Amino acid sequence: MEQPNQTYIDNLSGGDASFKQQLIDVIKKEFPEEQKEYFNNYNAQNFKLAADNVHKLKHKISILGLEKGYEVAVNYENSLLESKFDYKNEFESILDTITSYLETL
Amino acid sequence: MNCIVIDDEATARIIISQLCSNVPSLNVLEDFPNAMQAIKYLNQNKVDLIFLDIHMPDFTGFDFIETLKNPPKIILTTSDPNFAIQAFEYDCIVDYLVKPITQARFDKAIVKAEAKQNTVKKTVNAEKVEATSGNDLYVNIDRRLIKIDIPSIYLVEANGDYIQVKTEDKNYTVHSTLKKIVEKLPDDLFLKVHRSYVINVKKIIDIEDNSVLIKKDVIPVSRSNRPELMKRLNLL
Numbered sequence: 001m002e003q004p005n006q007t008y009i010d011n012l013s014g015g016d017a018s019f020k021q022q023l024i025d026v027i028k029k030e031f032p033e034e035q036k037e038y039f040n041n042y043n044a045q046n047f048k049l050a051a052d053n054v055h056k057l058k059h060k061i062s063i064l065g066l067e068k069g070y071e072v073a074v075n076y077e078n079s080l081l082e083s084k085f086d087y088k089n090e091f092e093s094i095l096d097t098i099t100s101y102l103e104t105l
Numbered sequence: 106m107n108c109i110v111i112d113d114e115a116t117a118r119i120i121i122s123q124l125c126s127n128v129p130s131l132n133v134l135e136d137f138p139n140a141m142q143a144i145k146y147l148n149q150n151k152v153d154l155i156f157l158d159i160h161m162p163d164f165t166g167f168d169f170i171e172t173l174k175n176p177p178k179i180i181l182t183t184s185d186p187n188f189a190i191q192a193f194e195y196d197c198i199v200d201y202l203v204k205p206i207t208q209a210r211f212d213k214a215i216v217k218a219e220a221k222q223n224t225v226k227k228t229v230n231a232e233k234v235e236a237t238s239g240n241d242l243y244v245n246i247d248r249r250l251i252k253i254d255i256p257s258i259y260l261v262e263a264n265g266d267y268i269q270v271k272t273e274d275k276n277y278t279v280h281s282t283l284k285k286i287v288e289k290l291p292d293d294l295f296l297k298v299h300r301s302y303v304i305n306v307k308k309i310i311d312i313e314d315n316s317v318l319i320k321k322d323v324i325p326v327s328r329s330n331r332p333e334l335m336k337r338l339n340l341l
Binding site: 008014052055058060 | 113114115116120124160162184185204205207208
């Protein structure tokens with residue numbers, strides 16, 4: 001399965017360790033909040049809002065270099081807007097992968 | 106260029122600020138997690154460029170643009186490439202960046218913004234109130250005399266070293282003063298109602314205590330100018 005990486009973050013940081021840590025800290029803070037909001041909205045059947053949450057999460061998926069994961073998020077966001085749940089399991093599995101990865105940083 | 110960043114995602118705001126920090130000509134004044142805070146800021150401050158997220162809850166980037174009377178240059182930042190066509194319906198939008206944004210792509214957008222900035226400056230500097238001829242006022246734009254039909258002017262607004270001449274069809278930014286343009290406009294049609302505003306009295310829609318409504322603009326009327334305004338009206 002595709003694994004997260006820091007290629008984009010390293011390129012953006014350009015060797016600035018302090019900025020890199022700042023960015024990682026913000027992602028580590030924001031990601032669980034967005035993930036929680038997504039599950040809350042999904043469980044409450046607010047699928048439009050859940051799609052908004054997926055939209056925001058997909059930026060972090062792309063920052064962490066998950067190219068296939070990004071495609072899954074795009075498809076899942078579109079299906080949620082039609083109250084369909086294709087790609088749900090795949091998407092939530094990506095969230096798990098990111099959660100585990102962020103714990104290592 | 107002084108700029109601000111509007112994005113509901115903190116990660117995106119930090120990334121855009123970092124991209125800006127690598128461009129010497131950019132100065133990030135503030136960043137905002139929502140459009141409402143940015144609107145309040147823009148009521149008090151002038152910026153040259155806005156990095157604007159489209160997809161925000163409650164108030165989208167496009168809603169935000171619609172609230173701006175004279176929008177500065179805007180670079181849209183989004184995770185959704187599907188809005189590109191809609192984006193280019195707005196003259197103020199100079200580019201459209203899809204997240205995650207790389208420095209190389211960001212730099213290209215800044216080159217476009219700077220090119221547009223230089224074009225606007227050149228145009229504004231070249232504009233001068235030249236002369237009137239009958240019902241026409243001529244302004245010099247890039248060495249061409251552009252004719253403005255005087256009765257179509259509904260408002261002239263002073264803005265620093267410039268005046269905005271607003272007509273039914275188009276607005277013109279001219280390097281001049283209210284005093285100079287008043288001398289060129291017919292007294293029976295135009296009246297200075299405030300130190301920053303000259304109005305076409307025929308275009309008034311309604312009047313409240315200290316303001317007049319012209320088209321969609323609410324214009325303040327100073328106490329000293331109010332008696333003259335009232336004299337001009339055909340009151341019942």
